[in-house]
Amino acid sequence: MTADEKMKRASIGLLGxxxxxxxxxxxxxxQSIEIAQATxxxxxxxxxxxxxxxxxRSDAPAELFSDDFDELVEDEDxxxxxxxxxxxxxxxxxxxRALEAGKAVVTANKQLLSQKGSYLFDLARRNETMIRFEASVAGAIPIIKVISESMVAAxxxxxxxxxNGTTNYILTEMMRTGARYGDALARAQEWGYAEADxxxxxxxxxxxxxxxxxASIAxxxxxxxxxxxCVGIEDIxxxxxxxxxxxGMTLKLLGxxxxxxxxxxVxxxxxxxxxxxxxxxxxxxxNAVFLKGNSIDEVMLSGPGAGGIETASAVVGDIVSIMARPVAGRLDYPRTHNGLELFPDDEVVSTFYLRLEVDDEPGVLAQISQVFGEHEVSIESVLQKGRGQHAELVMVFHPVAEKSFGAALKxxxxxxxxxxxxxxxxxxxDSE
Ligand SMILES: NC(=O)c1ccc[n+]([C@@H]2O[C@H](COP(=O)([O-])OP(=O)(O)OC[C@H]3O[C@@H](n4cnc5c(N)ncnc54)[C@H](OP(=O)(O)O)[C@@H]3O)[C@@H](O)[C@H]2O)c1
Known part of the structure; x- marks a missing residue:
C-alpha cells in the first residue's frame, strides 16, 4: 500500500x-466530517x-484495546x-520503533521531546517520516506550527x-487576593489546577x-x-x-x-x-507566548495551556496536518542545523528586585550599600519600612551581570x- 493510499483512510494507533x-x-x-472535508x-x-x-473504558469499544505494543507497530495498516x-x-x-517502522508520530510528551528531541527528529528524517508535537507546549495554542512554519522567516x-498554567493560576490568585503562597496552592489543588504532587x-x-x-525549534x-x-515560585x-x-507591576513565572x-x-x-x-x-x-523577531516585531498568542479536550484539539490538528501531507517534507521533522552554542547564565545582564529583612539600627543601609559597591552593583532605588524589631529594605538595582549580583548577594x-x-x-x- 502506498503512502497516499494509506492516508485515504488513516488508521491510528493510540498509545494511552x-x-x-x-x-x-x-x-x-x-469531528470526523470536518476532518474528511479538510483532508x-x-x-x-x-x-x-x-x-x-x-x-x-468509556466511548471506545473493548475490542480496540491492547496491552501489546507489537500489535500496533507491526500492523501495516x-x-x-x-x-x-x-x-x-x-x-x-x-x-x-514507530519511526523506524516508517510510521508518522504525534506526541504531546514534553519530557520526551525536551530530553530526546534531537534524536527523534533525526530518526524521523532518516526514516523519511514525520514527528509532530504541537500539544507538548501550551495546550491549545498552536505555537509549534506558528514558530516552525508560519513564522519561519521571523x-x-x-x-x-x-x-505553566498551575503557577500562573497561583500567582494570579496571590496578586488578586493577597493570599499567601500555601493558601493559593491549596486553592489551585481544590479547583483541579494543581496536581496532588x-x-x-x-x-x-x-x-x-x-x-x-x-528554543530548539525557534x-x-x-x-x-x-x-x-529554573527557579520556581515556592519562595514567593x-x-x-x-x-x-x-x-505598578505584576509577577509571573516566565520562560x-x-x-x-x-x-x-534559556x-x-x-x-x-x-x-x-x-x-x-x-x-x-x-498560557501565552510572546515572540520577538527582526521580521515580526512582537507577536503574542494566548489561550488554555492544558485540559483534556484543549490538548486533544492540538493533537488532532497534528493528525490532520499529517493526513493532508502524506509524503514527509522538511517541515515535518525539526532540524537543529544552526548548532548555536549556549550563552552562560552568569554573563546575562539583568535587573533585580530584592527584599531584605535587616536589623533596625543605624548604619545598616551603609553596610549593605558598601558590599554592593564592592561588586560594582549599583542601587537604583531603596524603600525602607519598619516591621517590629526589624526593618524591611526593598531595593531595585541597575542592570548588572548576574555573576556580580550573585557575588554581592553572597x-x-x-x-x-x-x-x-x-x-x-x-x-x-523590554530594553534588556
Ligand atoms: N492532561 C493535560 O492537560 C495535558 C496537557 C498537555 C500535555 N499533556 C501530555 O499528554 C500526555 C498524556 O497525558 P494524560 O494527562 O492524558 O495522562 P494520563 O491521564 O495519566 O493517561 C496516561 C495513559 O497512558 C497509559 N499508559 C501509561 N503507561 C503505559 C504503559 N507503560 N503502557 C501502556 N499504556 C500506558 C495509561 O494506561 P492505564 O489507564 O492502563 O494506566 C493511561 O491510559 C502526557 O505526555 C502529558 O504530559 C497532558
Whole structure:
C-alpha cells in the first residue's frame, strides 16, 4: 500500500487512553466530517494501547484495546502512532520503533521531546517520516506550527512564555487576593489546577521542558532540558506580591529564551513585569507566548495551556496536518542545523528586585550599600519600612551581570544584620 493510499483512510494507533487519549478518541469521532472535508480522507483509531485491558473504558469499544505494543507497530495498516502515555520510558522505545517502522508520530510528551528531541527528529528524517508535537507546549495554542512554519522567516531574537498554567493560576490568585503562597496552592489543588504532587509545576521544571522545545525549534539548535536553569515560585512571599502591586507591576513565572551575540540563553524564573506588558494580562490557568523577531516585531498568542479536550484539539490538528501531507517534507521533522552554542547564565545582564529583612539600627543601609559597591552593583532605588524589631529594605538595582549580583548577594547574606535568606526576583524590562 502506498503512502497516499494509506492516508485515504488513516488508521491510528493510540498509545494511552487517559485524560488526553480518551479526548482524542472522542474528538476524532465528533469531528470526523470536518476532518474528511479538510483532508479528503477519513481518520479512525484502529487500536489503543493501555496497561490493563480488563478495566472498562468509556466511548471506545473493548475490542480496540491492547496491552501489546507489537500489535500496533507491526500492523501495516496503521500509519500514524499517537503517543499519549507521557514520561520517558516506554514512550521513547515506542516512538523510536514507530519511526523506524516508517510510521508518522504525534506526541504531546514534553519530557520526551525536551530530553530526546534531537534524536527523534533525526530518526524521523532518516526514516523519511514525520514527528509532530504541537500539544507538548501550551495546550491549545498552536505555537509549534506558528514558530516552525508560519513564522519561519521571523528571525527570532527572543521568546517569553507563560507556559505553566498551575503557577500562573497561583500567582494570579496571590496578586488578586493577597493570599499567601500555601493558601493559593491549596486553592489551585481544590479547583483541579494543581496536581496532588505539584513539584514539577511549582519548581519551574515543567516550564523548563517547554522552553527547551520552543528554543530548539525557534533557533534551530539543540537545547535540552538540562540546558535550562529554573527557579520556581515556592519562595514567593505575599510581601513581594504587595510590593509588586505598589510598583505598578505584576509577577509571573516566565520562560525566557534569548539570543546574545548568536548564542542562546534559556531559563525559567519568577519575574516582575510592568502592568502594561502584554504578558501581564494573561491570568489564571491561561498560557501565552510572546515572540520577538527582526521580521515580526512582537507577536503574542494566548489561550488554555492544558485540559483534556484543549490538548486533544492540538493533537488532532497534528493528525490532520499529517493526513493532508502524506509524503514527509522538511517541515515535518525539526532540524537543529544552526548548532548555536549556549550563552552562560552568569554573563546575562539583568535587573533585580530584592527584599531584605535587616536589623533596625543605624548604619545598616551603609553596610549593605558598601558590599554592593564592592561588586560594582549599583542601587537604583531603596524603600525602607519598619516591621517590629526589624526593618524591611526593598531595593531595585541597575542592570548588572548576574555573576556580580550573585557575588554581592553572597556577601550580603554573610552580614550579621541581614536576617533570613535573600530571595531576589528579576525585573523583566523590554530594553534588556
Ligand atoms: N492532561 C493535560 O492537560 C495535558 C496537557 C498537555 C500535555 N499533556 C501530555 O499528554 C500526555 C498524556 O497525558 P494524560 O494527562 O492524558 O495522562 P494520563 O491521564 O495519566 O493517561 C496516561 C495513559 O497512558 C497509559 N499508559 C501509561 N503507561 C503505559 C504503559 N507503560 N503502557 C501502556 N499504556 C500506558 C495509561 O494506561 P492505564 O489507564 O492502563 O494506566 C493511561 O491510559 C502526557 O505526555 C502529558 O504530559 C497532558
Amino acid at each position: 487512553y487517559g485524560t488526553v487519549g480518551s479526548s482524542v478518541y472522542r474528538l476524532l469521532d465528533e 479528503g480522507a477519513s481518520a479512525g483509531v484502529k487500536r489503543i494501547l493501555v496497561r490493563d485491558i480488563s478495566i472498562p 496503521i500509519s500514524i502512532i499517537v503517543e499519549l502515555i507521557g514520561g520517558i520510558e516506554p514512550a521513547l522505545e515506542y516512538v523510536t 528571525d527570532f531574537t527572543s521568546i517569553y512564555g507563560i507556559v 505539584p513539584t514539577e509545576d511549582i519548581s519551574g521544571k515543567d516550564a523548563a521542558a517547554k522552553m527547551a522545545i520552543l 533557533f534551530h539548535s539543540e537545547v535540552s532540558l538540562d540546558d535550562v536553569a 512571599s505575599e510581601l513581594d506580591i504587595a510590593y509588586a502591586r505598589d510598583f 525566557v529564551a534569548k539570543l546574545y551575540d548568536g548564542r542562546i540563553n 531559563r525559567v524564573y519568577p519575574a516582575l513585569l510592568d502592568r502594561e506588558h502584554p504578558l501581564a494580562s494573561v491570568n489564571g490557568a491561561y 556577601g550580603i547574606s554573610g552580614l550579621p544584620v541581614v536576617k533570613g535568606r535573600p530571595a531576589p526576583i528579576r525585573v523583566e524590562r
